[in-house]
Amino acid sequence: MTINTTAHPTRDTLDIPYRHVTTHFIDGTYQPSHGQDIIEVTDPATNTVWGSVPVGNQDDVDAAVEAAHAAFTTGPWADTTPTQRAETLLRIADEIEARTKELSLTNSLENGSPVAETSGAAANAASIFRYFATLAPELEADDVRPFPNGQGDSLVRKDPIGVCALIAPWNFPINLMVTKLAPALLAGCTVVMKPASPTPLSFRIIVDAMTAAGVPAGVVNLVTGPGLMGDLMVRHPKVAKVAFTGSTPVGRHIAAACGELLRPVTLELGGKSSAIVLEDADLEEMSARLIRSCMRNTGQTCYISTRILAPASRYEEVVAMVTETIAGALQGDPLDPATVFGPSANLSQYHSVLDHLASAKEEGAQVSTGGGTAQLDGELTDGLYIQPTVLADVTPEMRVAREEIFGPVITILKYSDIDEAISLANNTEFGLGGVVFGADQEKALEVADAVDTGSVGINFFASNHSAPFGGRNDSGLGVEYGPEGLTAYLSYKSIHRR
16 A cells, blocks of 8 residues: 655645534525534544534524525526526526635545545536536427327427435535436425535535526525434425435335325435456556546545456456555645545545454455555654555355455455356346446447346546436436436326317
8 A cells, every 4th residue: 555645734724615614505695503502523533533514403493495486486586597597597507617626625525535536626527517517408399289189289208307305415516416406406496405424514615606607595505404304395296306325225215205295305325346357458558547437535436346347368367467556655644645545534434344344354354455454654644544445365154255345445256257257247236337348349338238227338438418327226216417417307287279
């Protein structure tokens, strides 16, 4: 393991707009919380508290939802056209990009994601807003469908669904909220948003950008608090749609509530994806794309392929390449641009990853690099660092081969033929991502088609804003991105005519 010892910025002098706040953003202004408790925000690189936000209550949720409902039904947002809303989205994108540095620093202090990752958050969020702005013509064009018998036609209207509750996780707190927010706004909806408890501050910067872009009061509202706040939002009688990204157990809870209420819901949940290495794979090319595809954001990414399936004939070769690649990447201060691997995002996740590593060793997996806690110097001494780890000789029944670890851990399994590789890839409750590494593109495509997952890449993995992204099985319901992601925020009406 390579540790980055480069000098890092002094955290208490960083130019960030929010630290200790006592308000929620409701009806166009920051309003004092009705709740009296606070959530402390901890920098996982130093394990020290640097900020705090209020814990809201039912009164705060009611105020936010009522503001959103008023903006949807009687406010100026209700009278806008899709083209006008698209113009607003474009202004939001510009305002977000103007806040790139403060977004990156705040995000990194919240969850320990390296600035090499978070420095792209503003540009990516802006590109999502700009993409959905291009879909405005689809909402404005007349959709007339003739009766099959020729006796009239139907005019299909695409109406906004209403007030949307948007709940985002802590690993990518900016972009995983924006993937919901942008289509909701283009559709004409209004929203109440709740970020995850460990990362409640960075999205305030996005709210400031939207205000500067001229989004009317009540259209976007932001409340903070624990999971109970999410429950209050999901069950509020004036919420018409729920979108959630997070763990599968919480997703099941939200799905049960929405099923009871007959409330539309989009869920993007956990994953346990596989990278299938074919016999003809170029391991040098795979090495160049390994961390982005299989260990992005210190392994705290839902779709990454943390299970590598290697052919028996090249198994030792693959283990050596993966070990060398992971061991050679720098671990250190997230605020240093050279850092590749940062800390675990929070104490709970830190202990969860260590527990998975202990189980792997007990069950017979071999550690080829890493395998435990990492000790860094200076103010990082108490940081939540775990060594980037490669586990070889992993078998399908091991816990680390079945459960989502969500940390800097890669497992490598062996297969004898391609049918076994596909079977191993599909032998999971999840179905979110995946990669096929191989020189023969046609063969790689055949394998990709056989993997039961919502998205799969060939020799790399990346999300495409214009293509649907979603999970199968325990990885979720519905999709985000693309025109398909927009439809989740629409309600359809057919007007029949002769």
